[in-house]
Amino acid sequence: MSVTITLTVNGKSVTASVDPRTLLVEFLRNELSLTGTHVGCDTGQCGACTVHLDGRAVKSCTMLAAQANGAEVTTIEAVARDGELHPMQAAFRDCHALQCGFCTPGMVMAALDLVAANPSPDEKAVREGLDGNLCRCTGYHNIVKAVQQGAAAMRKGG
Amino acid sequence: MYAFELHKAKSVADAAALIAKTGGKALAGGQSLVGAMKLRLAQPGALVDLSGIAELRGIRREGGAVIVGAMTRHAEVAASADVKAAIPALVALAEGIGDRQVRNMGTLGGAIAHADPAADWPAAVLGLGATVITSKGRHAADGFFKGLYETALAGDELVTAVSFPVPRKAAYAKFRNPASRFALVGVFVAQAGDGAVRVAVTGATATPFRCAPLEAALAKSFTADAAKAAKVSANGLSGDLHASPEYRAHLIPVLAARAVASL
Incomplete structure (x- = not known):
């Protein structure tokens, strides 16, 4: 069996025929070659696969591609604009908030959702807001600093 | 898949x-x-x-x-x-x-x-x-x-x-498993509009249940102290690598007291 899905990915309309078992992350990586969205644990724990579904952060390894039918999906590839890093990405670089970088796309997508809901998060709000994202390198400290710095830059419209 | x-x-x-x-x-x-x-x-x-x-x-x-x-x-x-x-x-x-x-x-x-x-x-x-x-x-x-x-x-x-x-008052307190984020034990306390007290526990057995000793204690006195003093038996509670039945039994009144104290 296959089902036809139509969704918007990073601003472009996509129609495809998929096997129902296709996960959203598999569709993004294998069909659309958007490999910035990572598969970490593949069990919904680590958040490396976080994308935005109609503006809300979700784990693309724990949903079917068909569940995104009709929705707008944004991946890490659409966060930078015109060759310029998004202020949140720039803050991750400035704060040394990544070492191996595997979790970073998911961290940035979760951070953007968090900041959309709370433009000025304190440290506790950042730590709670990133509860669904695991990093095995940094110890989180610099990630928290980066999210706060990124949020501050976004408030200034940077 | x-x-x-x-x-x-x-x-x-x-x-x-x-x-x-x-x-x-x-x-x-x-x-x-x-x-x-x-x-x-x-x-x-x-x-x-x-x-x-x-x-x-x-x-x-x-x-x-x-x-x-x-x-x-x-x-x-x-x-x-x-x-x-x-x-x-x-x-x-x-x-x-x-x-x-x-x-x-x-x-x-x-x-x-x-x-x-x-x-x-x-x-x-x-x-x-x-x-x-x-x-x-x-x-x-x-x-x-x-x-x-x-x-x-x-x-x-x-x-x-x-x-x-809509109750007169209600609160929920849980002891979170930090890995799964599910409740190791969670306790919901409520005092209905007519004053009746209900206390429900999740995470402690295969299915959520109402906790009679806590309901009796809180019906007498809807206070954190009354909740903490209630005795909950470990009989029939779940035991696994995260918590023994005795530990879960201990957590139930503690969490009920935290829930009441948060009101």
Whole structure:
């Protein structure tokens, strides 16, 4: 069996025929070659696969591609604009908030959702807001600093 | 993942008919079901996606109750000003489920139909004496949760909404498993409009239950001290690598006291 899905990915309309078992992350990586969205644990724990579904952060390894039918999906590839890093990405670089970088796309997508809901998060709000994202390198400290710095830059419209 | 059929339902009646015909399972947010299917802990041959049924979404106040549609996501409950005004304990509970991403997809109806023994929503349903509204009728909270992942729902019966009566006061406290974010133990305490006290416990056994010693203690005195002094037996409670039955029995009055103290 296959089902036809139509969704918007990073601003472009996509129609495809998929096997129902296709996960959203598999569709993004294998069909659309958007490999910035990572598969970490593949069990919904680590958040490396976080994308935005109609503006809300979700784990693309724990949903079917068909569940995104009709929705707008944004991946890490659409966060930078015109060759310029998004202020949140720039803050991750400035704060040394990544070492191996595997979790970073998911961290940035979760951070953007968090900041959309709370433009000025304190440290506790950042730590709670990133509860669904695991990093095995940094110890989180610099990630928290980066999210706060990124949020501050976004408030200034940077 | 293994192959299965996928159908998208247009209405509740359509969904029930598709489930009856295929013998499949309803797909709500999928935050438990999709993960279970990936691990083949669940292997339905067909899924019926409920996400296109508009009537299953939304929150409304009706008389002395807050009615939450089955496909309302945890994050929507957490952000609802209506729920916050009427039953703030539900906002606090919804804010504490899983993580941000899970709350953005997971639904109330999916959570209670799935009936995970450590899920948060069942404690609120039982603690408030809510009514589960389904495609076939209504279920009282007492008797809805039957066992491990087992409810009073028939195979082709869908939760459409939950009606939570507005209490005089209510609160939820949980001891979170830091890895799974599920409740190692969670306790929902409520004092109804007529003064009746209900205390529901999740995470401690295969199915949520009302805790008679705590209800008796809090009926006499709705205070944290009264809750803390209640004795809860470890008999029949779950023991696993995270907590022994005795530890869970110890946590129940402690969490009940924290819930009462938060009011």
